Amino acid sequence: MNFLTSAANVSLIDEDYDMPAAPSTDDIKSRLKEYDDESDGDDFDVESVFSDEIDTLYEDVSRIMRSAFLQIAYGKGRERHADKKPFSEQISCWIERRCRGYACGQALKKIDESLRMEPERAIPELMGAINYLVVAIKVLEENA
Numbered sequence: 001m002n003f004l005t006s007a008a009n010v011s012l013i014d015e016d017y018d019m020p021a022a023p024s025t026d027d028i029k030s031r032l033k034e035y036d037d038e039s040d041g042d043d044f045d046v047e048s049v050f051s052d053e054i055d056t057l058y059e060d061v062s063r064i065m066r067s068a069f070l071q072i073a074y075g076k077g078r079e080r081h082a083d084k085k086p087f088s089e090q091i092s093c094w095i096e097r098r099c100r101g102y103a104c105g106q107a108l109k110k111i112d113e114s115l116r117m118e119p120e121r122a123i124p125e126l127m128g129a130i131n132y133l134v135v136a137i138k139v140l141e142e143n144a
Contacts, residue, residue, distance in 0.1 A: 068130040076128070088138060096139045103135035 055062075072078070072087075081090050096103045110129040114122040 064127075065130070068127040068134075071124065071127045072131040072134070076124070088142075092132070092135045093138055096135050097142075100139075103132045103139070107132035107136075 081092055083090065087093065092103060092106075107129040110125050110132065114125040114129070117125060
């Protein structure tokens with residue numbers, strides 16, 4: 001059963017919000033080019049990053065990451081933490097800035113809890129772990 005389409009999880013997505021469009025391939029290429037220009041000089045061919053073969057090989061990764069995004073933007077994360085603030089201004093990022101390691105600790109807690117759950121409950125818990133790791137990455141990016 002797919003996490004996003006199961007009856008228990010459909011209610012996690014707020015019907016009042018339009019799903020933002022995924023960034024276009026051109027937008028992603030532009031960001032990768034900017035990153036490559038700012039990096040340590042190890043160039044890579046941005047065009048080679050995109051291919052139908054890669055899209056096919058990693059479609060499960062894309063689906064899972066999109067599910068984690070839906071949870072944080074439209075589900076439990078938005079319900080409990082957003083308070084109509086941008087992600088970087090939400091409480092989890094605020095705490096991570098002041099208590100380094102908080103987000104990784106929360107992710108580990110969720111991973112541990114998921115080990116004692118049935119798959120239909122463990123999957124959303126692990127999506128939450130992914131989202132706490134996003135918090136950690138966001139704060140690290142601010143300090144890079």
